[in-house]
Amino acid sequence: MQVLKKITITQDFSILETLKIFGTYDGLRLLIVNDLNNNFIGIITEPDIRRGLLSGLKLDDNISSIINKNPIIANIKDSKEYLLSLASQHNIHEIPLMDNNGKITQIISISSLLKTKHYQNNIVIMAGGLGTRLKPLTDTLPKPMLKVGSKPILQIILERFKQQGFRNITLCVNYKSHIIEEYFEDGSKFGLNINYVKEEKRMGTAGALSLIKNIGEHPFFVMNGDILTEIDFSKMLEYHQDQKSDITMGIREFHYQVPYGVVQTDKKGGIVSITEKPNLNFNVSAGIYLLNPSVIHLIPQDTFFDMPNLFNKILCEKRYNTSTYLVTDYWIDIGRHEEYNKANSDIEE
Structure with a gap:
């Protein structure tokens, strides 16, 4: 949960501020974007920022226009097999997990799912x-x-x-x-x-x-x-x-x-x-x-x-x-x- 707080930002963050956060916590490649009331808006990834910069945005512009508001997410109770299938289908490395109250509670790394626990x-x-x-x-x-x-x-x-x-x-x-x-x-x-x-x-x-x-x-x-x-x-x-x-x-x-x-x-x-x-x-x-x-x-x-x-x-x-x-x-x-x-x-x- 501590890591989740550190990778959660708001839409008024600048592109430069956002870039500084990527990869600094558990190597996660996406950030969660919430509004000021802590309601989930979407996610943002480095490719989203790259596309924004190529379209003319500057490093001091905020990220509001490049947030992915319809990301691939799963429920916190979805099975490991379903998550792996979802990742394979959409070619993604991490999946946000949402509880029944609409809150993101975890980011699951697909590489962690591939490690068999005993x-x-x-x-x-x-x-x-x-x-x-x-x-x-x-x-x-x-x-x-x-x-x-x-x-x-x-x-x-x-x-x-x-x-x-x-x-x-x-x-x-x-x-x-x-x-x-x-x-x-x-x-x-x-x-x-x-x-x-x-x-x-x-x-x-x-x-x-x-x-x-x-x-x-x-x-x-x-x-x-x-x-x-x-x-x-x-x-x-x-x-x-x-x-x-x-x-x-x-x-x-x-x-x-x-x-x-x-x-x-x-x-x-x-x-x-x-x-x-x-x-x-x-x-x-x-x-x-x-x-x-x-x-x-x-x-x-x-x-x-x-x-x-x-x-x-x-x-x-x-x-x-x-x-x-x-x-x-x-x-x-x-x-x-x-x-x-x-x-x-x-x-x-």
Whole structure:
């Protein structure tokens, strides 16, 4: 944030003043231009100044006429892959990132995105479900091993984590677990470190965590093994840490249109209002969570316990910080045949 302040100028800066700032902070090749109320106007680059000088501007003229007011920008939550694609498409080296309030909060350098980070955080994948709604496909295979395109769902999930620098994987398995274990083994052929937790009975989306002997000291992800998403997990981790959260739930916006006119009545049965086929908006769980190891002791041993149970217990405790992280990237929960067919159609596209 300190660097951002140093590369933010106003439109009354002269060309000479602007030139003196270029490249002095982290080698960034663009400057942010705000108005006097700190509202974003645009950006300015050295090529913008070069074109201005060639058109007759002098070094003591201000930059107002050469500001790029329609620059390529991205949202602070956009994935690494999207940012790289944007940079390649427009042949640019830095991209300003804007929050939902219209404020530039960061300048991302494309060269920094190309450097792979390595995280010590553990990834726990719940891969023990019966997949009842996907029968008869799951009569012979556990749901996470159903193929989307040419790869099992679980392999796509794990490769996504690996691409982002997460290598430590724990698979919680139960139904037809031998198929998963024989395919992934210890993970070394996939460039991963995979451990297994075997549920002797169904433990729920949180109960299996009580079986993990050593979760480590870092926040860890818990994710359902039937979700395909293009979320940037590193950004969710950064958000979790910035919020000083003990447990973070990934959420999605869910929209539902009531197919009828909704009638609101008073206590006597009189009509107050009628709304024709209203749209209802909800936040729903995305099946992706971040937990600090300190909350593990809240999970009972050897008992079926779902994530909603854990969140409700944490809320009752009132001494833990909770937060939500809005997942706006591609996301699909492959729970039924319709979603499974859509996932295969999406991957073909």
